[in-house]
Amino acid sequence: MASAPAAIDGHRTFASPLARRLAKEAGIDVAAVSGTGPHGRVIKKDVEAAVSGGTAKAAPAAAPAAQPAAAAAPAAPKGMSDDAVLKLFEQGSYELVPHDGMRKTIAKRLQESKQTIPHFYVSVDCELDALLALRTQLNDSAPKSKDGVPAYKLSVNDMVIKALALALRDVPDANVSWTDSAMVKHKHADVGVAVSIPGGLITPIIRSAEQKTLSTISNEMKDYGKRAKERKLKPEEYQGGTTAVSNMGMMGVKNFAAVVNPPHATILAVGAGEQRVIVKKGEMAIATVMTVTLSTDHRAVDGALGAELLAAFKGYIENPMGMLV
Template sequence: MPTEILMPALSPTMEEGTLAKWLVKEGDTVQSGDLLAEIETDKATMEFEAVDEGVIGKILVPEGTEGVQVNTAIAVLLEEGESADDIGSAGSGAGSAAPAPKAEAKDDSAPAKAEAPVSESKAPAAPKKDGERIFASPLARRIAADKGLDLSQIEGSGPKGRIVKADVIDAKASDTPAKSAAPAPASAQAQAQTGAMPTGPATETVLKMYADRDFEEVKLDGMRKTIAARLTEAKQTIPHFYLRRDIKLDALLKLRGEMNKGLESRGVKLSVNDYIIKACANALQAVPDANAVWAGDRILKLKPSDVAVAVAIEGGLFTPVIRDADKKSLSALSAEMKDLASRARDRKLAPQEYQGGSFAISNLGMFGIDNFDAVINPPHGAILAVGAGVKKPVVGADGQVEVATVMSVTLSVDHRVIDGALGAEVLKVIVDQLENPLAMLA
């Protein structure tokens, strides 16, 4: 019997993707491990391998199709002795079971007729019934949240019983248990989980405001949508507070110059950012209670120092994670960071390379920014915003005014995870490490 090749979930959070390119064509024979296609997620373009051998009998989803839901049939694989004539009789039917991804993707950006505009915010988390996940498209979950529908009471008409847009559009609030009797969400996070967060003016409202002006509409790609959803959620649900310090860099810059001269024969050139990564990693070990993340109804305290570093790319950013950063030498950190940044710009990072960590660094000093406040990337407990090193007059230990290179940093902290005194302790260790950089080499 022909086998459906399904759209893979290439990361734990992936629900849909773009089928960027087919690497095979109908009639090709493939073996397990052969590359079938290139799939674009919100963060990267990844290669998809065959898990079975056979002949590509039919390609159901053309390359370039956006918004293809995970577990949607994208092609049909024929086993030995089967032909294209067998495809139409394949039970639920690979050819008939595959929804039209383009139509679904198009509907995702358009308001449903005779309904209030669908929120463009992040879809509510996948619901469960009797401990089992209820499969529903992100658009269906958003519409259900807006209409107050209980997805556990709706029967899906999509592939394998998946709830799709048409199912929730046709359903009425009265068909499901009333939600008005439920207690109001106790927190902003509860509101986020039910899709109740405000998202600003509707698309139609904004378009009317600028109807008499020239403008160009820029289509949101997966990365920009994810950034918008995650950072909106972060600012609305995370109780940020901010700690600021100035750091004198003269000793660090002197040591860096000496080390780079000694490492020149090995082709290694350390950056100030390498020292900052090391200082933050050491601080998480020195203050282990701050090496933590928020996990909904609990806090997870990590033992390794896994530090994420923001890397700007065209159209967005990545935060690749350097694992066990406290155990690595400065030259090893420098080489790993250069590799991660290069592959991030080419969108070639694997999901495990940009997920995780408990602490992040965002350095805009190289762009001449003196200071700024960064938004925490959930579930991290904190992020350090790093400004430029600028020569300033300062009062020395002897009371005399002298010129020093000063860098301003701001630590944004999640108050659910880290209290004020604990955050101040972490920042103090970071400052001490950077002002006395020889300690990093001990």
């Protein structure tokens, strides 16, 4: 019968079945016994010598019995240490940039999110031609000051914010936050919008966006964006919210999935609008199409509910006049 391996300090030790049994009965660690058999295998006399000489280490404590499924999950393994990472690169070939408080906070929250929230993803393509035409019409009709400055200038992102807010109004079961004891159902759609700033990003919130006009949303976002880059936002302007939008379309990104930022249960990742060949009534046509991906906390918003929310969002994007009434 082949010897079964034991391990100590990462090395395998081979022992005969009899030696293993005797070591177990004696309460010693067979991996700590010096073997004199072929290729260093531990045999009966080695165990007996170790017992009589008192040189063997005690056997390690038995592993605890398997816990039921409800037991807490083990801690996630830690990443490489600073020294271990730096040893991989030649000295002088890099510069160390210490993490500031914002970067550390973002890293901690996103790591916790991916470790503790069961993410689920739903994507849909939205045709933008009607929305782009309405946006042009609304911007052209914006009142102007004496200096010729328009009262507002709508962006596609402003209209995405409004469409998501209205979709959450129409699908209220998706406008929620998860807690261990209850589902928090929100009465308004407070839409956070990811804004990139030096050292990370921040998410100012358009409160009750479902009730606000497109021009109000546009001007609030313009103000938030300016003050975010100056780091002048107040905590109440970026804390909380019921959902979020992350738009990388202006960077040419076609499709991506964002990380849910609790207490939100959803976040919408918005890709670039681009001309694509589509089929309408059996014939090929060219349309401006945008891919969006909804990330959800599956505990609060499951696949079917997420799909219902995206369908409502798509309806407002493709029939944008509905956002004006």
